Amino acid sequence: MTQPILIAPSILSADFARLGEDVSAVLAAGADMVHVDVMDQHFVPNLTFGSMVVGALRRYGIQAPMDVHLMTTPVDSLVPDMIAQGADYVSFHPEGTIHVDRTIQLIRSLGAKPGLALNPATPLHVLDHTLEYLDLVVVMSVNPGFGGQPFIEASLDKITQIRNRIDRLGKPIRLEVDGGVGIGNIRRVVDAGADTIVSGSAIFNTPNYANTIQLLRDQLM
Numbered sequence: 001m002t003q004p005i006l007i008a009p010s011i012l013s014a015d016f017a018r019l020g021e022d023v024s025a026v027l028a029a030g031a032d033m034v035h036v037d038v039m040d041q042h043f044v045p046n047l048t049f050g051s052m053v054v055g056a057l058r059r060y061g062i063q064a065p066m067d068v069h070l071m072t073t074p075v076d077s078l079v080p081d082m083i084a085q086g087a088d089y090v091s092f093h094p095e096g097t098i099h100v101d102r103t104i105q106l107i108r109s110l111g112a113k114p115g116l117a118l119n120p121a122t123p124l125h126v127l128d129h130t131l132e133y134l135d136l137v138v139v140m141s142v143n144p145g146f147g148g149q150p151f152i153e154a155s156l157d158k159i160t161q162i163r164n165r166i167d168r169l170g171k172p173i174r175l176e177v178d179g180g181v182g183i184g185n186i187r188r189v190v191d192a193g194a195d196t197i198v199s200g201s202a203i204f205n206t207p208n209y210a211n212t213i214q215l216l217r218d219q220l221m
């Protein structure tokens with residue numbers, strides 16, 4: 001099942017002092033979705049922000065889908081407010097919650113789309129009893145915690161294996177790749193089977209977002 005390729009800039013690399021303006025600019029430049037990295041300095045060694053930032057961006061006028069990536073433990077206590085503030089997708093790591101199925105059900109029951117994020121060393125068997133209940137699988141192509149890290153090449157094989165599983169299932173589950181993706185490797189990532197591309201530093205650290213997003217899309221032609 002081929003879906004349009006979505007580009008989701010990670011606001012981890014945006015200008016936090018003028019976040020609404022920067023997110024508006026990246027959407028006007030052609031981005032499809034806003035990737036929101038929530039870090040708790042416990043599940044990952046870095047600390048970012050919570051649902052208040054999602055709500056603030058909504059009130060600022062951001063209407064694009066918001067793809068919230070929870071790098072936290074626990075997970076469930078954060079989910080209701082994240083969705084109330086405007087998250088569309090809520091992804092979490094299986095290591096961050098005790099009852100993975102319960103967390104998936106919680107996200108869906110509150111009207112959002114559940115996603116499962118797999119660290120580079122997380123085996124694919126976590127999808128055995130969960131894949132059919134998900135709207136998104138996130139392949140981490142870096143160890144979570146920081147923007148600007150190099151892409152882990154072994155992720156490509158993982159992407160292909162998950163692509164095959166999604167296709168066998170025949171459901172429109174998005175396959176997102178998160179970490180170290182830019183102009184030099186987006187083609188290989190999409191050829192491997194990804195349809196949703198997170199890119200933080202490779203977009204926000206450039207002066208002209210529209211040029212950069214166009215260059216990313218040009219690699220896919």
Ligand code: DX5
Binds near residue numbers: 145148179198202
């Ligand atoms: C890593 C985050 C990623 C990261 C992507 O923990 O989940 O979303 O910010 O940033 P780049 O594209 O700079 O690797």
Ligand code: ZN
Binds near residue numbers: 035036
């Ligand atoms: Zn992320």
